[in-house]
Amino acid sequence: MIKLENINKQYDLGTAKVNALKDVSLEIKRGDYAAIMGPSGSGKSTLMHILGILDSASTGKYYLEDYDVTSLPDREQARIRNQHFGFIFQSFNLFGELSAVENVMLPMSYAGVAVKARREKAVKLLEDVGLSHRLTHLPAMLSGGEQQRVAIARALSNDPDLILADEPTGNLPTDKGEEILEILESLNRRGVTIIMVTHNPEQSKRAGYVIELRDGAVIKDSAMSGGTNA
Numbered sequence: 328m329i330k331l332e333n334i335n336k337q338y339d340l341g342t343a344k345v346n347a348l349k350d351v352s353l354e355i356k357r358g359d360y361a362a363i364m365g366p367s368g369s370g371k372s373t374l375m376h377i378l379g380i381l382d383s384a385s386t387g388k389y390y391l392e393d394y395d396v397t398s399l400p401d402r403e404q405a406r407i408r409n410q411h412f413g414f415i416f417q418s419f420n421l422f423g424e425l426s427a428v429e430n431v432m433l434p435m436s437y438a439g440v441a442v443k444a445r446r447e448k449a450v451k452l453l454e455d456v457g458l459s460h461r462l463t464h465l466p467a468m469l470s471g472g473e474q475q476r477v478a479i480a481r482a483l484s485n486d487p488d489l490i491l492a493d494e495p496t497g498n499l500p501t502d503k504g505e506e507i508l509e510i511l512e513s514l515n516r517r518g519v520t521i522i523m524v525t526h527n528p529e530q531s532k533r534a535g536y537v538i539e540l541r542d543g544a545v546i547k548d549s550a551m552s553g554g555t556n557a
């Protein structure tokens with residue numbers, strides 16, 4: 328599904344340059360449940376932004392199916408993000424002035440779905456994540472776990488093939504984090520590809536594929552023979 332070849336990402340801070348990703352190569356297969364591990368600052372979020380086509384690499388190749396993603400026009404990249412990817416990122420906060428159901432409806436409006444169908448689907452998705460009693464709540468009136476479940480419902484609104492989740496349980500108590508993980512795992516069982524960043528080794532053990540980053544480089548890739556290419 329996804330193939331990265333020798334991806335480098337350099338942030339230019341004027342006086343200093345940060346090599347956030349160094350020669351990252353990996354392959355995500357359709358239906359994978361992949362975990363990205365690594366200490367803070369190791370490049371996990373940078374990698375997720377590149378995988379989500381929210382940012383581009385400095386050098387290297389990104390193939391999605393057989394398309395060279397970097398050479399696609401912006402419009403086509405946006406279409407892929409909207410129609411094929413679902414994002415559960417901490418930086419992608421919910422819109423504070425919109426209710427839970429309106430937040431979930433939003434990506435469908437970009438995709439041109441009619442209002443009535445949008446609302447029906449948003450209600451259904453919120454029911455699926457156990458929030459049928461919170462439809463008209465604003466994000467500020469919801470707990471952290473509930474907000475994260477709204478974010479999941481929103482990520483699912485356009486039936487993504489791939490979900491990119493950056494520390495989806497990071498700010499949650501263990502039991503609430505477990506609920507989020509179970510939702511993601513049930514989606515994976517239905518065929519949705521999951522790429523999840525986690526700090527938690529217990530969580531990564533549940534994934535079928537584990538990629539470990541250190542200082543921007545892949546130091547462990549469970550799909551590689553021998554398990555390390557450091």
Ligand SMILES: Nc1ncnc2c1ncn2[C@@H]1O[C@H](COP(=O)(O)OP(=O)(O)O)[C@@H](O)[C@H]1O
Pocket residue numbers: 338339340345346347365366367368369370371372373374
């Ligand atoms: N927009 C940016 N500009 C400059 N440096 C950045 C930017 N984003 C991240 N970095 C740097 O790149 C490195 C990797 O960051 P990040 O991908 O956020 O790591 P992680 O998610 O693993 O904590 C860090 O050294 C960070 O300071």
Ligand SMILES: [Mg+2]
Pocket residue numbers: 371372373
């Ligand atoms: Mg991060």
